[in-house]
Amino acid sequence: MKISFHGAAQTVTGSKHILTLNNGKNILLDCGMFQGMGHETAELNAHFGFDASTIDVLLLSHAHIDHSGLIPKLVKEGFNGVIYCTQATKELAEILLYDSAEIQTYEGNHRHHAPLYNSDDVAACLSQFKVIHFNEWFSLMDGVDVVYTPAGHLIGSAAITIRAKENRRKTTILYGGDVGRYQSVLLKPPAETPQADYIILESTYGDKRHDLTFNTIENIHKWIQKICVQQEGKLVIPAFSVGRTQEVLYALNQLSLEKRLPDISFFIDSPLSLLATQTIKKYTDQFNERLQKVLLVDDDPFEFPGLKYIESVDDSRRLTAYNKPCVIISASGTADAGRVRHHIHSCIGNANCGILMVGYCGAQSLGGQLLSGYQTVDIFNQSCEVIATTGQVQGMSAHGDTDDLLQFISHQPVEKVKGIFLVHGERHVQKTFAEKISLKGYKRIECPAMHEVFELPLKPKRKREHIPTQHTTTVHAVRNNTDIGNRFQK
Ligand SMILES: [Zn+2]
Numbered sequence: 001m002k003i004s005f006h007g008a009a010q011t012v013t014g015s016k017h018i019l020t021l022n023n024g025k026n027i028l029l030d031c032g033m034f035q036g037m038g039h040e041t042a043e044l045n046a047h048f049g050f051d052a053s054t055i056d057v058l059l060l061s062h063a064h065i066d067h068s069g070l071i072p073k074l075v076k077e078g079f080n081g082v083i084y085c086t087q088a089t090k091e092l093a094e095i096l097l098y099d100s101a102e103i104q105t106y107e108g109n110h111r112h113h114a115p116l117y118n119s120d121d122v123a124a125c126l127s128q129f130k131v132i133h134f135n136e137w138f139s140l141m142d143g144v145d146v147v148y149t150p151a152g153h154l155i156g157s158a159a160i161t162i163r164a165k166e167n168r169r170k171t172t173i174l175y176g177g178d179v180g181r182y183q184s185v186l187l188k189p190p191a192e193t194p195q196a197d198y199i200i201l202e203s204t205y206g207d208k209r210h211d212l213t214f215n216t217i218e219n220i221h222k223w224i225q226k227i228c229v230q231q232e233g234k235l236v237i238p239a240f241s242v243g244r245t246q247e248v249l250y251a252l253n254q255l256s257l258e259k260r261l262p263d264i265s266f267f268i269d270s271p272l273s274l275l276a277t278q279t280i281k282k283y284t285d286q287f288n289e290r291l292q293k294v295l296l297v298d299d300d301p302f303e304f305p306g307l308k309y310i311e312s313v314d315d316s317r318r319l320t321a322y323n324k325p326c327v328i329i330s331a332s333g334t335a336d337a338g339r340v341r342h343h344i345h346s347c348i349g350n351a352n353c354g355i356l357m358v359g360y361c362g363a364q365s366l367g368g369q370l371l372s373g374y375q376t377v378d379i380f381n382q383s384c385e386v387i388a389t390t391g392q393v394q395g396m397s398a399h400g401d402t403d404d405l406l407q408f409i410s411h412q413p414v415e416k417v418k419g420i421f422l423v424h425g426e427r428h429v430q431k432t433f434a435e436k437i438s439l440k441g442y443k444r445i446e447c448p449a450m451h452e453v454f455e456l457p458l459k460p461k462r463k464r465e466h467i468p469t470q471h472t473t474t475v476h477a478v479r480n481n482t483d484i485g486n487r488f489q490k
Pocket residue numbers: 062064067153154178
């Protein structure tokens with residue numbers, strides 16, 4: 001058996017990992033899009049680094065685009081196997097993938113390059129989805145069983161355990177997907193997972209502790225008071241439509257229940273957010289205990305007076321010209337794409353306005369640049385001076401921090417775990433996190449590079465291989481040619 005890493009390798013987007021069995025079957029774990037990596041993004045998304053037609057099956061952990069966004073391209077390039085996921089993931093992925101196709105068509109026209117896929121490609125890939133239930137083992141193929149357990153990161157999100165029997169040897173691999181928090185605002189904590197030999201673990205916040213004393217609701221309130229009440233300006237909150245927007249709505253709803261919201265308008269400028277909120281509301285069984293209690297007294301924790309959804313492009317355009325104090329929540333969360341860029345563009349030069357980030361922003365993303373204190377940023381090929389107040393509300397991440405991640409693997413006995421592969425994290429974060437994991441007694445921790453291949457069981461002195469990035473190279477080719485990587489390393 002081999003395992004190879006084709007995205008989220010020493011970076012935080014583009015999750016794609018392949019288990020290659022000795023019989024040549026390839027199991028793909030997630031098929032995410034790279035996002036917010038500056039000029040490299042398009043090139044990284046253009047080529048998988050493996051042949052899509054060699055993939056036999058796809059196990060999808062959750063709907064976020066950095067885990068699902070290249071599925072239509074995978075199908076377009078020849079993958080015709082089954083895509084397994086939970087019901088909520090299927091529904092959210094459908095919403096997100098159609099939106100992704102629309103963004104690409106729009107940006108493709110704007111930047112004069114072909115989109116990776118269109119809405120027809122999305123429709124085609126959706127026919128390959130197959131819904132499975134949490135906590136029920138199912139047979140993936142001869143000798144391979146799989147179970148999805150709740151990961152607490154997003155409605156429908158799962159950690160995936162794969163049990164493969166080859167030559168009478170059983171190997172269990174746990175792929176954590178994105179691991180949620182044990183004190184999530186909305187969701188139940190991650191569930192315990194079956195004992196594994198190898199763990200593929202995300203590490204986004206592996207070197208950080210979320211400040212549990214930080215009061216998100218109070219901070220959002222302070223920003224609204226300062227920008228909208230005292231300065232009578234507009235507060236733009238870039239937020240991903242699925243997950244983060246609902247967390248912001250939940251916070252605003254709490255303030256509304258306490259009658260602490262000013263009499264201004266709150267706009268959700270994203271048709272996607274409306275769909276996502278409607279979908280998320282259906283899965284109350286995945287909400288945490290606190291939210292279950294809120295539901296007893298408030299049947300809609302994401303809705304409050306003054307909230308308006310903007311759907312049409314014309315209404316969105318009109319909103320950029322709206323000059324009364326208001327809060328605008330719009331996607332994307334890193335401000336790299338979507339309608340929010342128009343709102344930032346219209347507010348960034350106004351000292352009375354504010355731009356409030358509420359989630360992780362890669363350093364190269366527009367949100368990251370604003371948080372780094374850039375004095376000018378490039379929006380729509382224009383250099384814009386940053387005059388508006390910019391800042392970040394801490395503590396709203398859907399990703400577990402160092403303690404959450406350690407808790408997630410804490411029931412995995414150190415003497416039984418043969419290796420941990422850290423993915424979905426920046427290199428310097430992974431280095432710190434690897435040291436923390438080592439202190440717990442886990443012995444073999446790897447931080448795979450892009451396209452790196454590992455043979456399982458891991459040998460004491462492993463031989464490193466690299467798959468070239470050319471899309472013509474197949475996983476089979478690499479499996480049978482251990483020298484191929486060396487030719488491309490220079
Ligand atoms: Zn995610």
